Amino acid sequence: EVVLTQSPATLSLSPGERVTLSCRASQSISSYLAWYQQTPGQAPRLLIYEASKRATGIPARFSGSGSGTDFTLTISSLETADFGVYYCQQRGHWPQVTFGQGTRLEIK
C-alpha cells in the first residue's frame, strides 16, 4: 500500500500570504496525485489532478507540482475561502486509492 504523508499537520496563516503544502509518497506514484480541499460540513472539492492540472473552475492561485514521491500544493495569495483541510490522494497503483492524513489550514 502506498502511504501518503502530508506536512505540516496544521498551518496558521493570514489572508494574502503564500502557502506551500507538502505530500510525500512511500513509493513512486509518477504524477498520479490529486489534491482536495474540504471545509467543515462539506464534501471534498477537487483542486488539482495528475499533480499539476487545475480542475474546472479552480482559481489560478492554486498550483500543484511534483512527481515520483514528492508533491507540493501552492496557494499564491490566501483568501478566506481557502481555509479548511487539504488532502492529497493517489491512484498510482490501480485500483487502490489512498489519501494523506490532511493538512489543516487555519486563519491566523
Next chain:
Amino acid sequence: EVQLVESGGYLVQPGGSLRLSCVASGFTFTTYWMSWVRQAPGKGLEWVATIKQDGSEQYYVDSVKGRFTISRDNAKNSLFLQMHSLRAEDTAVYFCARENFGAYVSFFDYWGQGILLTVSS
C-alpha cells in the same frame, strides 16, 4: 449541473446490515466509474469501493472485503453500497463520488453531500 445525492444512512447495531444509495443527475451516468469514500468522525478520508461503468469490475479496500458490495443500476442512475456485518469502526460519513480520468489516472471530480452511518448498540 452534476448532482450526487446519497440516502439510507441510519443508526445500526453492530453485526447489522444496511444499504446506502446515491442518485446521480446532470451527466451520463453510464460513462463513469463510481466510488464510495468514507470519513470517520473527526478523521481523514478513506476510499471504500469502486465500480466500473457496466458493473463488471468492483474493487474494495481490504477492511471491507467480504462485507460490503458496491453495485449500480444504470437504468436508474443509481449507485449502491450494501453493507453487512457492520462494526463500530464503519461509523463514518459515506460519500458517493464520480471518477473522472485525465491523461493517465482517475480522480474524484464530483462528490455527494455525504450521509452519516452510525454503528452502535
